[in-house]
Amino acid sequence: MQCLELAIPPLPQLMLIGYGFWKPGQQHFVRSFHVYDMIFVVKGALYMWEDGQQYDIGEGSMLVLEPGRTHGGQRPCEDTTEIYWIHFVHPAPVRTVDSSQIPWSVPVSQRTDFDLAPCSQLMYLPKFAEWHKSDILPYLKRMLELEQTLSPASSLPLQAQFSGLLAELQASARSRSTSRSRLLCDQVILYLQQNLARPFDAKHMEQALHFHFDYLARCLKQHTGMSPLQYLHDLQIKKAKSLLESTGFSVTEIGLQVGIENVNYFIRLFRTRTGMAPGQYRSMRMGMG
Structure with missing residues (x-):
């Protein structure tokens, strides 16, 4: 499945949602404009x-x-065709990528109080x-209801419904492209x-997951860019930061x-x-509090 890769933030912003029927013989006109046009066909085609690329929806x-x-x-519709359409604005896609190549499991770098802008x-x-x-129709129906009674009170819920729709579409793309290697990566x-x-033990991992460690390591590396030990260290440091900030445990106890x-x-x-x-990290965080 081909997916459009979009940079966030900001999130895509809904402009308009519509619903209607195309009668047999009707055909979409030619145009080019600077918004996205997302079409969902409920019945017909x-x-x-x-x-130049043709699509039979x-x-x-x-x-x-x-x-x-x-x-x-x-070409014109052959049967009565029921559709929802959505116009939204957002910068052009970064690229088009096959969903099987998307690094779904790669962690995003952890943020700190020193960051003054959202991470890409x-x-x-x-x-x-x-x-x-x-999965999708409830979002479309609710968005259409909010669009038809748009007011300051419903504007934010409408955008929230749109974000929910996008999340559902992304989840669908991920689930359909989940390979064996990605499933093992998640395991x-x-x-x-x-x-x-517990101390890192490759043999224990093999016994727990019923695959050779080398294969498990390749699956994790493919989708996260890290070896099991590197990923474990990443988890350990994140946990250590949390304990340094929220407890009085000594450095030895946290280790x-x-x-x-x-x-x-x-x-x-940690360094x-x-x-x-x-200790420096704890002092810095305590000073900021």
């Missing part, structure tokens, strides 16, 4: 093209037409795909989270709670990952 299918591209109808993130929107009416992540406080018995090794690892010793 709509025949479109975008920059049948019942239960959707298409996202991109800003700045020219689109139109490739990405969202993914199916370009041309099937959609489940039971390794869960294992590491559940075994955070033990995150599975590192050697306090000197814990201090070196490597954060640029400061645990």
